[in-house]
Amino acid sequence: MYRYILNRLLLSIPTLIGAAALVFILMRLIPGDICMVRLGGSGGSISASALAVCHAQVGADRSMPLQFLDFIGGFATGNFGISMWSGKPVVLEIATRLPVSLEIAILATVVAVLIAIPLGTISALKQNSWLDHIVRTVAIAGIATPSFWLGILSILVVLDVSRWLFGSPWMPSIDYVPLWVDPLQNLSIVILPALTIGYRYSAVTMRMTRSAMLEVLREDYIRTARAKGLLEQLVVNRHALKNAMLPVVTLIGIEFAFLIGGLVVTEQVFNLNGIGRLFVQAVQNQDYTLTQALVMLTVAVFVVTNLVVDVLYAWLDPRIRFG
Amino acid sequence: MKIRNGWRATLVIALLATTPALAQTPKKGGTFTYMIPADAPPSLDGHKENTFATLQATAPFYSTLIAVNPDNPSSTTDFVCDLCTEMPKPTDDGKTYTFKIRKDVKFHDGTPLSAADVALSWQYIVHPPKGVSSARESYMVMVDTVENPDPETVVFKLKFATSAFLPALADPYAYIYKKETLEKDPSWFEKNVMGSGPFKFSAYEIGQSIKGTRNPDYYHAGQPYLDGFVAIFAAKQSVRVDAIRADRAVTEFRGMPPSARDELVKELGDKVTVQTSDWNCVNLLTPNQKKKPFDDVKVRRALALAIDQWKGAPALSKIATVHTVGGLVFPGSPLAATKDELIKMSAFSTDMDKARAEAKKLLKEAGAENLKFELMNRNVDQPYKFIATWAIDEWSKIGVKATQKVLPTGPFYEALRSGSFEVAVEFNCQNLVNPLLDVAKVLPRSVYPENYGGYEDPKLIELYNTMLTETDATKQREKMRAFETYALDTQVDTIMTPWWERIIVARSYMKGWKISPSHYINLNLANIWLDK
Numbered sequence: 001m002y003r004y005i006l007n008r009l010l011l012s013i014p015t016l017i018g019a020a021a022l023v024f025i026l027m028r029l030i031p032g033d034i035c036m037v038r039l040g041g042s043g044g045s046i047s048a049s050a051l052a053v054c055h056a057q058v059g060a061d062r063s064m065p066l067q068f069l070d071f072i073g074g075f076a077t078g079n080f081g082i083s084m085w086s087g088k089p090v091v092l093e094i095a096t097r098l099p100v101s102l103e104i105a106i107l108a109t110v111v112a113v114l115i116a117i118p119l120g121t122i123s124a125l126k127q128n129s130w131l132d133h134i135v136r137t138v139a140i141a142g143i144a145t146p147s148f149w150l151g152i153l154s155i156l157v158v159l160d161v162s163r164w165l166f167g168s169p170w171m172p173s174i175d176y177v178p179l180w181v182d183p184l185q186n187l188s189i190v191i192l193p194a195l196t197i198g199y200r201y202s203a204v205t206m207r208m209t210r211s212a213m214l215e216v217l218r219e220d221y222i223r224t225a226r227a228k229g230l231l232e233q234l235v236v237n238r239h240a241l242k243n244a245m246l247p248v249v250t251l252i253g254i255e256f257a258f259l260i261g262g263l264v265v266t267e268q269v270f271n272l273n274g275i276g277r278l279f280v281q282a283v284q285n286q287d288y289t290l291t292q293a294l295v296m297l298t299v300a301v302f303v304v305t306n307l308v309v310d311v312l313y314a315w316l317d318p319r320i321r322f323g
Numbered sequence: 324m325k326i327r328n329g330w331r332a333t334l335v336i337a338l339l340a341t342t343p344a345l346a347q348t349p350k351k352g353g354t355f356t357y358m359i360p361a362d363a364p365p366s367l368d369g370h371k372e373n374t375f376a377t378l379q380a381t382a383p384f385y386s387t388l389i390a391v392n393p394d395n396p397s398s399t400t401d402f403v404c405d406l407c408t409e410m411p412k413p414t415d416d417g418k419t420y421t422f423k424i425r426k427d428v429k430f431h432d433g434t435p436l437s438a439a440d441v442a443l444s445w446q447y448i449v450h451p452p453k454g455v456s457s458a459r460e461s462y463m464v465m466v467d468t469v470e471n472p473d474p475e476t477v478v479f480k481l482k483f484a485t486s487a488f489l490p491a492l493a494d495p496y497a498y499i500y501k502k503e504t505l506e507k508d509p510s511w512f513e514k515n516v517m518g519s520g521p522f523k524f525s526a527y528e529i530g531q532s533i534k535g536t537r538n539p540d541y542y543h544a545g546q547p548y549l550d551g552f553v554a555i556f557a558a559k560q561s562v563r564v565d566a567i568r569a570d571r572a573v574t575e576f577r578g579m580p581p582s583a584r585d586e587l588v589k590e591l592g593d594k595v596t597v598q599t600s601d602w603n604c605v606n607l608l609t610p611n612q613k614k615k616p617f618d619d620v621k622v623r624r625a626l627a628l629a630i631d632q633w634k635g636a637p638a639l640s641k642i643a644t645v646h647t648v649g650g651l652v653f654p655g656s657p658l659a660a661t662k663d664e665l666i667k668m669s670a671f672s673t674d675m676d677k678a679r680a681e682a683k684k685l686l687k688e689a690g691a692e693n694l695k696f697e698l699m700n701r702n703v704d705q706p707y708k709f710i711a712t713w714a715i716d717e718w719s720k721i722g723v724k725a726t727q728k729v730l731p732t733g734p735f736y737e738a739l740r741s742g743s744f745e746v747a748v749e750f751n752c753q754n755l756v757n758p759l760l761d762v763a764k765v766l767p768r769s770v771y772p773e774n775y776g777g778y779e780d781p782k783l784i785e786l787y788n789t790m791l792t793e794t795d796a797t798k799q800r801e802k803m804r805a806f807e808t809y810a811l812d813t814q815v816d817t818i819m820t821p822w823w824e825r826i827i828v829a830r831s832y833m834k835g836w837k838i839s840p841s842h843y844i845n846l847n848l849a850n851i852w853l854d855k
Binding site for chain 1: 363
């Protein structure tokens with residue numbers, strides 16, 4: 001298995017280089033100049049000398065091949081460089097935002113798994129019953145509802161309900177507090193975004209769980225297990241659910257990777273200082289170094305997540321062995 | 324300036340706030356939470372940055388030499404000392420200004436502030452050393468030297484006498500830095516904060532918030548009133564509206580659209596206060612004169628004639644952050660054109676049937692009867708997209724078909740600079756009202772690098788220069804009219820749209836702060852107190 005993991009990690013190198021080349025070229029195809037955005041974005045006059053100093057500072061006066069070599073060389077040595085916008089190390093910029101996105105992603109995944117797997121299983125076991133219809137309706141509504149819209153709606157609901165209950169609208173603090181500083185306040189800030197993201201996430205996972213379960217429940221070995229007189233609970237939990245989890249785990253992995261960096265609008269709706277918001281800012285500001293690093297981070301998260309999912313396959317299905 | 328309380332739009336002139344008999348005694352204490360409607364600024368250095376995000380985040384930490392009077396910020400001519408002891412009278416035919424510096428000022432590290440710190444900070448702003456940038460350099464063209472002959476005196480010597488100097492000196496970004504630090508590392512202030520202002524820096528979470536605590540050694544007696552402040556970066560409007568609604572933040576200092584104001588006032592009634600003011604920002608519709616048929620003044624005039632400024636402004640003000648019809652000069656300035664002066668120019672006609680008939684005739688004469696073009700706009704809702712939609716509709720009334728092309732900020736500027744546009748929705752938004760410098764926006768690019776109209780015009784430059792060096796107020800006003808008429812009526816280098824309206828909604832327990840025509844000034848929070 002270790003050899004398999006090593007092979008997969010080696011295979012990820014060309015993937016990362018391909019992604020690096022792609023983002024490097026695409027970013028530079030966008031017309032514009034970070035210094036004009038920085039110095040002129042709010043109006044006012046820009047002196048030629050200020051513009052020249054800015055160009056020299058951000059390295060925009062260097063040739064493209066040199067910039068690319070710097071980027072690849074830096075990436076290989078773990079040096080992502082300095083943000084062209086803030087002048088701070090890219091690692092620091094990302095490290096400041098990553099805990100927020102990671103916390104939301106983990107919480108949303110927990111919410112999704114807690115909702116999706118039991119409901120998806122029940123839905124499959126009670127196929128075409130009223131319970132199944134309700135679960136499917138909830139799932140389809142979840143898929144059809146954008147998280148950011150649900151986020152806005154949930155904020156309004158909290159404001160209106162709190163006003164109705166307490167006489168004036170209430171929302172948790174707008175100033176994010178890390179989990180280790182004040183867990184209760186932190187939870188009050190992240191719970192709403194986690195629920196709204198978790199709902200959509202659970203809807204997709206619920207559908208997958210249901211269809212995978214339905215397929216597995218029709219397998220010969222399930223019929224055999226039942227014929228042997230095994231308890232229905234054991235049939236479902238030990239034989240059906242575990243095998244039905246293969247596509248579900250893949251989906252959970254992909255969705256989780258997407259949440260790190262993909263919550264662009266949701267983070268804005270809840271004013272969360274996460275990776276998604278940073279991504280948008282970096283692209284808008286034409287901050288090449290930061291955008292490149294963020295893309296590479298996202299690619300790396302996908303690569304690692306896929307690897308973890310593959311390893312989980314073996315644990316879930318003993319028939320799968322790594323060659 | 325207007326202050327409005329409650330949903331029924333009871334407009335109360337700011338008299339209430341300024342009448343001594345009704346003035347309340349400020350209460351001390353409390354933490355003031357406000358929002359900065361932007362993402363994280365590129366740096367914390369006021370000398371280098373142009374974005375209001377830097378200013379709104381760092382102004383409470385710094386002192387300036389002079390400032391717009393915080394008790395009368397709506398005035399465009401009332402300046403008071405911050406670090407100086409009294410406003411000087413110019414000598415040497417208006418070319419020398421000598422400032423005496425207060426002796427009781429300390430930086431936040433406890434070291435005393437002297438004239439040397441003031442002089443060096445200003446030298447870096449006016450004539451930055453090689454490799455150091457100053458975003459304000461081009462505003463200080465009139466300054467020759469800045470010297471400090473003794474530890475209490477700073478002397479500004481000008482190249483020519485001009486009334487543009489004092490407003491330029493009151494630039495809110497002109498922070499006074501510690502000489503020793505500035506000399507050692509001019510980029511230190513990009514990532515660090517150390518000033519002598521009403522609040523001491525306590526924390527900065529990149530992209531999230533910046534925090535300050537009261538400076539007990541602040542030199543203006545009794546101030547600041549607050550124990551501290553928290554400024555939250557919140558770029559999305561709905562976040563800011565909801566934060567004020569739920570009392571998670573007291574206010575924001577940029578400006579809200581009418582719809583947000585109405586929503587908050589409807590919900591919160593007298594728990595919020597609304598202050599409104601004309602705003603020193605305006606959108607300009609700029610034809611690219613390097614592209615046909617916009618090189619023909621007849622076409623440019625036709626486009627100007629088609630727009631009904633007087634009906635457009637009140638209609639737009641209901642949905643967009645615009646309000647007042649004006650010329651090149653901010654409407655609240657003594658140098659601004661009156662309505663009678665404006666309507667003498669074809670672009671501000673009150674007889675629209677006649678104006679549009681004339682516009683059609685001009686287009687026919689120019690051979691551009693079925694004119695179609697792209698109106699390039701920036702991807703900003705308020706008020707850019709509203710202005711563009713309105714202009715396109717107005718132009719359709721003379722048979723001109725314009726389509727709006729919206730670009731993000733980077734590509735937008737690239738198109739402006741490369742001249743690859745036909746007509747653009749530009750903007751002129753300055754730190755504080757300084758008409759003599761503000762109107763420079765219409766000067767050709769050879770003089771003013773941020774002009775994108777694609778024209779050279781020696782006569783316009785000459786008109787500007789004679790106005791800039793005129794110190795007699797009456798004559799200066801006449802020269803401003805000549806300059807304005809030439810740019811807007813004779814050459815139609817740009818087409819004005821209504822000046823913006825600044826709407827500030829705040830929790831009504833916020834006291835002491837008065838609105839100004841700029842979202843860059845009166846932001847050091849020294850005069851704010853919480854009536855809780």
